[in-house]
Amino acid sequence: MKNIYDYTLEELEEYFISIGEKKFKAIQLFEWLYKKRVDDFDLMSNIKIDTLNKLKSEFEIGKLEIIKKQEDKDVVKYLFNLNDNNKVEAVLMLHDYGNSLCVSTQVGCNMGCSFCESGRLKKVRNLSTYEMVMQILKIEEDLNLRISHVVLMGIGEPFDNYDNVIRFIKIINSGKGIDIGARHITVSTCGIVPKIEEFIKDGNQINLAISLHAPNNEIRDKIMKINKVYKIEELIKVLKKYIEKTNRRVTFEYILLDNVNDSKECAIELSKLLKGMNCYVNLIPYNETSHIEYKKSSKEKIMNFYDTLKKNNINVTIRREFGSKVDAACGQLRANYEEAI
Numbered sequence: 001m002k003n004i005y006d007y008t009l010e011e012l013e014e015y016f017i018s019i020g021e022k023k024f025k026a027i028q029l030f031e032w033l034y035k036k037r038v039d040d041f042d043l044m045s046n047i048k049i050d051t052l053n054k055l056k057s058e059f060e061i062g063k064l065e066i067i068k069k070q071e072d073k074d075v076v077k078y079l080f081n082l083n084d085n086n087k088v089e090a091v092l093m094l095h096d097y098g099n100s101l102c103v104s105t106q107v108g109c110n111m112g113c114s115f116c117e118s119g120r121l122k123k124v125r126n127l128s129t130y131e132m133v134m135q136i137l138k139i140e141e142d143l144n145l146r147i148s149h150v151v152l153m154g155i156g157e158p159f160d161n162y163d164n165v166i167r168f169i170k171i172i173n174s175g176k177g178i179d180i181g182a183r184h185i186t187v188s189t190c191g192i193v194p195k196i197e198e199f200i201k202d203g204n205q206i207n208l209a210i211s212l213h214a215p216n217n218e219i220r221d222k223i224m225k226i227n228k229v230y231k232i233e234e235l236i237k238v239l240k241k242y243i244e245k246t247n248r249r250v251t252f253e254y255i256l257l258d259n260v261n262d263s264k265e266c267a268i269e270l271s272k273l274l275k276g277m278n279c280y281v282n283l284i285p286y287n288e289t290s291h292i293e294y295k296k297s298s299k300e301k302i303m304n305f306y307d308t309l310k311k312n313n314i315n316v317t318i319r320r321e322f323g324s325k326v327d328a329a330c331g332q333l334r335a336n337y338e339e340a341i
């Protein structure tokens with residue numbers, strides 16, 4: 001059976017037209033699902049019984065089960081069980097500017113970045129749109145709060161699940177739905193160039209973040225397999241096009257790995273690479289995991305890297321360390337859960 005949370009407002013409008021109903025019914029349905037959070041067709045009192053019966057014969061209202069929850073003072077990490085018993089995680093971060101949810105987009109990941117826990121489990125499958133939407137609905141219900149920001153930085157490569165991810169974004173961005181502003185939604189990719197091209201054509205206002213993690217092909221080849229397919233030059237070229245077309249700023253994520261990519265030379269080379277681009281660099285202290293031998297850079301090295309970028313007029317911030325106590329690095333909670341059982 002189809003799942004109702006898989007459908008955008010436009011698609012539901014088409015559905016209602018196809019069964020000979022007025023298209024505004026789609027708005028009513030959307031409001032029941034996302035404004036009033038009703039998950040039972042029978043409670044949708046302004047929709048006629050025979051329309052509800054048609055809906056019930058075609059769609060189900062999906063569920064998602066929370067199987068583990070770990071809390072630290074400003075982070076709550078969730079593990080969900082999917083209908084086929086695969087597990088995915090989502091991490092809620094409580095900032096002073098709002099509540100930001102890090103959403104997973106796939107079960108496992110095929111990108112194979114050497115420092116990342118998610119890639120140890122090869123991609124099992126893409127998440128459906130509804131499985132992403134439900135991460136938000138369930139956590140809002142569980143904690144009785146509203147999520148103001150969404151980052152697609154959990155397990156998986158969003159641009160390797162492009163269509164479902166774009167429909168997910170449309171649903172959560174819709175004013176008739178969850179209503180999270182486009183500028184409060186960030187999609188993060190390891191750099192699948194043709195999908196960035198497609199993203200440019202789609203012309204939306206979503207923030208784009210790129211996991212760069214190296215200033216040159218030599219280092220990037222070693223830590224990110226995707227660089228063997230799309231070289232840094234190609235990536236930078238498409239991002240310049242993105243900036244030109246959208247007038248938006250690109251975020252570069254850069255994990256600092258001890259003695260791998262954190263030298264002063266690397267910082268200088270990175271400054272040259274990004275010179276004049278409308279961008280900023282988010283330096284990420286590496287979250288060490290027991291399965292992977294990389295070490296995080298020392299505070300001093302992180303500060304030196306930061307200073308070098310600053311001196312070279314690159315906008316730069318250091319990401320606050322969230323959730324190392326609750327295994328919040330990509331894929332860690334799932335990995336540790338599977339080991340414990």
Ligand code: SAH
Pocket residue numbers: 111113115116117152153154155156157158188189190209210211253255284285286287288289329330
């Ligand atoms: N596949 C997408 C989104 C998921 S990863 C991407 O590559 O952007 C989200 C971010 O977390 C990426 O920048 C990734 O490189 C980073 N990351 C992965 N493992 C990490 C760890 N152990 N510590 C810190 N950041 C990590």
